[in-house]
Amino acid sequence: MEPRGNCMHYIFNAPAERPARRLRKEVYGDRRDGAVYCYDDTIILAINVALAARRPLLVAGPSGSGKSSMARHIAATLKWRYIEHVVTSRTQAQDLLWWNDTVRRLSDAQTKAGVKQDYAYIEPGALWWAFSPDTAARRGRDSGLKDDEKAHPPYEGTEADPCAPAVVLIDEIDKADPDVPNSLLVPLGSFTFRVAPVGSTITPEAAEPPLIIITTNEERELPPAFRRRCIELRITPPSQERLRRIAMAHFGSTAKVKSLCDKALGLIERKQDGREISTAQFLDAIRACLGLDVEARSDDAQKVMEAAWDFLNTQGA
16 A cells, blocks of 8 residues: 555555556547546545445546546556456346356257256356456356366456456446345355355355445435445536546647647537536547547537537537
């Protein structure tokens, strides 16, 4: 731990921000590779409180505010494993723990070899991989699995030590049925759960428990009991200065990028009509201008930015 301020020792310290020297290698769609994230003091404090209290970090904010990319960047900074589960309306709480691969079982039933033993169809969920990667790979069995029967970790290809603690992203939990958060109270609070088919109780293997980051767009109210178990962080609309920092971290600090930022921020002030522009939308506009080789002082820059933000959309930008 490194000192921060006069008396507080932070577990997580954000790396120093440096503007990209050149346009970073293109990433199609929303950036989720953890290569870039710009923190502020409120975010850093919330991360450290969650780590020290060993509680999930519930990150609330509108879509496009960078909630998901923060989780992967924290994992890369700490050199921890990174695991994510994107929630849908069909997600059940058990999906994050373990689930039965009934499709594979049905497929095996139609082959000459036939159906395997029950444990072979148990698939570990994100929290199982986070808590106990060794038992997850063995599907909860003590022994007797061949290599081709083992489960494959979802974090393969990352640079983290496979025995390191984990950062888990549970993305957009507000899309799930309200009973999902309540059903996760025990696993998230005690870092333990039971896999009944193999009679195994799963507990953390690493010296440090995982940091669980849960995001919500607040499209649905979360249960009060669930919120009380979390450290809450609200991502507020970024200031103009923070938007500049983020854009330069992605695209560099060239004169052209700075001029495009000035143009975009001036356009927002004149035309947003009280509506907020998300970080993702701001980056889209700068990226589009750079990709089309548009100069900030040209009329085309405003046309590109307005097209990116669709100011005429009555539902808001």
